[in-house]
Amino acid sequence: MASERNLARNDERTAFRASLDGLRERSRSVGECSISALFANEPERLARLSFECAPLSVDLSRQRLPLTDLPSLFAHAAASGWHAGRERMFAGEAINFTEQRAAFHVALRARRPMPLADDGDVMPQVSATLERMGEFSAAVRAGAHRGAHGDRISDIVAIGIGGSALGPELACEALASDGQPGLRVHFLANVDPASWASVRQGLRADTTLAIISSKTWSTAETIANATAVRDWLLNEGIAPGELHRHLAGVTARPERALAFGVSEAALFSLPDWVGGRYSLWSAIGLPLMLAIGPAAFDELLAGARAVDEHFFTTPIERNAPAMLVLVSLWNSLVLHTQTEAVIPYSHSLRRLPAYLQQLQMESNGKGVDSDGVALDYPSGAVTWGEPGTDAQHSFFQALHQGPAIHPVDFILVAPPPGELAPAAAKLLANGLAQAEALLRGDPGADDPHRRCPGNRPSTTILLDGLTPRSLGALLALYEHKTASLGWLLRINSFDQWGVELGKRVALRIEALLTDPGLALPSDMDPSTAALVERLRRR
Numbered sequence: 001m002a003s004e005r006n007l008a009r010n011d012e013r014t015a016f017r018a019s020l021d022g023l024r025e026r027s028r029s030v031g032e033c034s035i036s037a038l039f040a041n042e043p044e045r046l047a048r049l050s051f052e053c054a055p056l057s058v059d060l061s062r063q064r065l066p067l068t069d070l071p072s073l074f075a076h077a078a079a080s081g082w083h084a085g086r087e088r089m090f091a092g093e094a095i096n097f098t099e100q101r102a103a104f105h106v107a108l109r110a111r112r113p114m115p116l117a118d119d120g121d122v123m124p125q126v127s128a129t130l131e132r133m134g135e136f137s138a139a140v141r142a143g144a145h146r147g148a149h150g151d152r153i154s155d156i157v158a159i160g161i162g163g164s165a166l167g168p169e170l171a172c173e174a175l176a177s178d179g180q181p182g183l184r185v186h187f188l189a190n191v192d193p194a195s196w197a198s199v200r201q202g203l204r205a206d207t208t209l210a211i212i213s214s215k216t217w218s219t220a221e222t223i224a225n226a227t228a229v230r231d232w233l234l235n236e237g238i239a240p241g242e243l244h245r246h247l248a249g250v251t252a253r254p255e256r257a258l259a260f261g262v263s264e265a266a267l268f269s270l271p272d273w274v275g276g277r278y279s280l281w282s283a284i285g286l287p288l289m290l291a292i293g294p295a296a297f298d299e300l301l302a303g304a305r306a307v308d309e310h311f312f313t314t315p316i317e318r319n320a321p322a323m324l325v326l327v328s329l330w331n332s333l334v335l336h337t338q339t340e341a342v343i344p345y346s347h348s349l350r351r352l353p354a355y356l357q358q359l360q361m362e363s364n365g366k367g368v369d370s371d372g373v374a375l376d377y378p379s380g381a382v383t384w385g386e387p388g389t390d391a392q393h394s395f396f397q398a399l400h401q402g403p404a405i406h407p408v409d410f411i412l413v414a415p416p417p418g419e420l421a422p423a424a425a426k427l428l429a430n431g432l433a434q435a436e437a438l439l440r441g442d443p444g445a446d447d448p449h450r451r452c453p454g455n456r457p458s459t460t461i462l463l464d465g466l467t468p469r470s471l472g473a474l475l476a477l478y479e480h481k482t483a484s485l486g487w488l489l490r491i492n493s494f495d496q497w498g499v500e501l502g503k504r505v506a507l508r509i510e511a512l513l514t515d516p517g518l519a520l521p522s523d524m525d526p527s528t529a530a531l532v533e534r535l536r537r538r
């Protein structure tokens, strides 16, 4: 039996390698193909590479990808097990194979039974948590939840980092117009004391609620900040017996939160089958639900659910997340690009690049395949970006004239129908112009210093307004792109073992900095040793 399974696995690997190598072969002949020529020679190009996934539309037609190469990308998806990966994710199977867990974030926004492999339907648990979050949020927003001295809450301090912060922070900023006047949400992530000092400005303990979000309830920065905030509440006059009115907790380790001082009533569970960077839809989203209310939070879930249904049911050649990731795969394997820029032409979406950095780079910045064999092909690209139009005045020079190609995802927001104000028209014109300029280039009047080579690939994603629903859809689109890349590269997109080493080393150095009597370890590199000594001498 085992030998048959090994034979099948070897066959899979062989088929995978053959299709991957076939794609890489294309770099010799397609590296310099002209996107403009593709438009001229492929009359159906725009239709074939544009995708509707309401309330989003995705235009991949300005990517340097000939339509005639699509079959080899679809063949690679089949050979790599993309279809099976999609099925297994929606079936709640343990696709996070190094931690033996499911990656079941789609269940958090589903509205149908979602059995976790053979462990039964998780929807009762999901619904119960959403209901408790809703009641808690409604009570705080209505002023029914009072502080120790009878005051209503005016400020939320959301304590967390990485996946326990980036999603809620992005969404609170993106949907600030849906926020409740008189209820401010502050995010406290960095362990730098300046971070808490900045957040603390203008806060009153009596009207402050701290939400501590940590799946493990062991992340050093979060515990340090939570402790600092708890001490502040006590020092500002909140009696220990009343502290629980000013604390809430979101975690997969409830016993640790209770020990910290969080009450059962303000404690929300996070299942093990939700990865941190995929957790906005869970109780991690509590700060967002407090900001925009339960109904708007449900709209966010609905937007993600619409993309889930599209992703799960649409054939690959019309599947927006799948086509987005196949273009990424093509660019890295064939054009040898190493980064992807995300440029939201929206001040409200200014935290989107930071969110996508964790989602994409913590998921696919991996070095071995599912068999533990070191990769001899590229894994996930470096994600970076800033909002437009600001980015045009900082790094677009490199995008237009630099030798390296960095494909750009332009994120544009269509204003409500009939409301194209002059400033919005200017913003959209710049976003569209940059994509066209990257494509068209400029001969520069034969002055080489002024020449822009053009033929630079980009994707344009257009949101039908910036609403909880369109934001939910956008983030789910990228989640499925991210998970799909893992299946196409045979890597695990759902663990993050690489972050543990730095944490261990930091603990060792922290001890040396705080206890000058400790001898430096003999195996410490000379640079670290010299810097530690220098700091200790101060």
Ligand code: F6P
Pocket: 161, 162, 163, 164, 213, 214, 215, 216, 217, 218, 219, 222, 276, 277, 362, 496, 499
């Ligand atoms: O160290 C990386 C990481 O584990 C992320 O994956 C996670 O989102 C973040 O730290 C915070 O983890 P926790 O929610 O357990 O505090």
